[in-house]
Amino acid sequence: MTRTTQDHLDEIAAQGFTVLERVVPDDLCDDLLADLSRLERELGAAPADNSFEGRRTTRVYNLLAHGGRWPEVPVLDPVLAVVDGVLDDGCLVSSLSSVRIGPGESAQPVHSDDQLYPVVDPDPPVVCNTMWALTDFTADNGATRLVPGSHRGPKPEYGGRYETVPAEMPRGSVLVWHGRLWHGGGANTTGQDRVGIAMNYCAGWVRQQENQQLGVPPATVAAFGPRLRRLMGYGVYLGLIGHVDKRSAEQVLLPPQDGSPDDGIVWDAT
Numbered sequence: 001m002t003r004t005t006q007d008h009l010d011e012i013a014a015q016g017f018t019v020l021e022r023v024v025p026d027d028l029c030d031d032l033l034a035d036l037s038r039l040e041r042e043l044g045a046a047p048a049d050n051s052f053e054g055r056r057t058t059r060v061y062n063l064l065a066h067g068g069r070w071p072e073v074p075v076l077d078p079v080l081a082v083v084d085g086v087l088d089d090g091c092l093v094s095s096l097s098s099v100r101i102g103p104g105e106s107a108q109p110v111h112s113d114d115q116l117y118p119v120v121d122p123d124p125p126v127v128c129n130t131m132w133a134l135t136d137f138t139a140d141n142g143a144t145r146l147v148p149g150s151h152r153g154p155k156p157e158y159g160g161r162y163e164t165v166p167a168e169m170p171r172g173s174v175l176v177w178h179g180r181l182w183h184g185g186g187a188n189t190t191g192q193d194r195v196g197i198a199m200n201y202c203a204g205w206v207r208q209q210e211n212q213q214l215g216v217p218p219a220t221v222a223a224f225g226p227r228l229r230r231l232m233g234y235g236v237y238l239g240l241i242g243h244v245d246k247r248s249a250e251q252v253l254l255p256p257q258d259g260s261p262d263d264g265i266v267w268d269a270t
């Protein structure tokens, strides 16, 4: 039975997360995996040496600066519809990075992704994040570990020990969670990599984790469609937040494009 956007939103409200099974087309998974391997090679990506990023985990940040099919990721329809329902349609790309958990990696400390935002019981949430499975995610290869229901509580103690469940899912599936949910990457006890794409969003009124306006050249953003331009932070949230002399960054910096809304400034309506 096909699950609706509302089914997924209900599940996030109840337990803090949901999985959209096999929503990423096979060819997109293949192309992203191949391009990620190329980028890791060309950028000389190697594991960091800290507990959060992992010591056998390879990450590439700022993927939207690298062309290829990465611009398709933030706007994949069934996933973005759920994120819009959790945040709202003025939400932003907060970061887009890869998480390749290699054999022998131990579990990442449990954390919540809004941990560093100084907000208490955010309603609506400040963050809504997603993890794309480019390989199957299993309990043994490092599937994301979750604490169901923890999105309703306080922030976790970083490094604390908590009962978790693995988000097992076949390749092509996407895990979506409320930014307060306690979670972490799992340990990989297999001989193969677990490859995920962390496609993270935040509310339109907070600062993005990766600076999308500096990290991705405006010439690259100029080729993005109207929704992705706004997700990058080139729009004006609620007619006020992010304006430049009462114009959007899109109007100031990018060539006009059909379908781009004309952001009126909120004061003009009063």
Ligand SMILES: O=C(O)CCC(=O)C(=O)O
Binding pocket: 052, 099, 108, 131, 142, 143, 144, 145, 183, 184, 185, 186, 196, 198
């Ligand atoms: O790799 C995962 O499954 C989760 C990673 C994560 O939560 C993070 O790096 O913040």
